[in-house]
Amino acid sequence: MINLQNTEVQYLLLFTILLILPKLLLRFQIPIGISSIFLGIGAGLGLGWFQGDDLLLMLSRLGITSLFLFAGFEVEFEELKQNWKELLGGVAQTMSITLVVAFVIHLFFSIGFRAATLIALGIMTPSTGFILNSLKNYGFSEGQEYWIRSKAISKEISAILLLFITLQSESLVNLGSSTLILVALSIFLPLSYKLFFKYIAPYAKDSEVGFLILTALICGVITKKIGTYYLVGAFLVGFIASEFKHFGKSEKSEEILKNLQMFFSFFIPFYFFKAGVGFTEDLFTLEGLYIGLAFLGIFIPLRIFNTYSNMKFFMQDFWPDRKEITVSLLPTLIFGLVMAQIAKERFQVPLEIISGLVIYTLVSSVIPAFIFKKVPPENY
16 A cells, blocks of 8 residues: 655655646646646645655755746847837836835835835736746737737846845845845856856757756855845846857757756746645635735736836837737736745735735736637647
């Protein structure tokens, strides 16, 4: 008889179910991240498995760092510079609204402004990696994909900057020392890439992806240790790498990008599963449900209005594509979960607010899957 309390059996079931079932559920319009979270809730609350599990923690770190490495790698300066006025206008408008939302949350819930800013970022920031990975599921035109990608990336860059300032603004000493560490990483990373190209790449064929993933994991841990989060360091690694000819501007760049996408697609379900395992019973309250529904009723229309008005003033040529672009930018799955975790652990935000943010995050992230028609899968 199989002993379900055996750790090896639990790991075998974890890998078997998590790597197959979420993909099967895609046919019912359920994103992999959402199904993985609920599988984690079932394993954690239902079975009591994987609580404080170190292997699951490492797998989840690989998932989140590789995802934000991919998001940073997708940044193309030439594209951003080409339409900087339109993108800057959208970013400035979104960041202004985010700060206003933070102030309202600060007053309404009587929590600190820094904590309120995290909640506002979780509400307003599109999750670029999740969105980019989902675009292939819909039959969008190149122009629509371009603006979805550009707006998501530009908003995430500004949100990461605001996140860094928020987390380190407790004192000028913290802000100054953390900024110096990021500057040091920004100087060290190009040097490490050059050394890699000179001494490793010529003798280790196809080692680029492994090197980037290892570097993103190390930098993610460093930025986590200084009080920000994994995503800051991992995004920085991809952001800087995208400007190197060998990584982002050569014939191998498409292959590297494809391999990165395959890697994070394999590991990111473990991040969502880990998030689900971390859910506790006290997160599931009626008050949390009411707050989540209020967030959805207020902020989904606000975000739609924000993008519509931005396109009306700055992107009139793409006004006919407003629905595709706007709805595609609604998912906040990664940023929402990350902000909820930080707000809970570092700022002791009341659980009903965390619960409301999680509900908002889950629902907002499935909206595109139910509105847009999926492209039929390729025949095998």
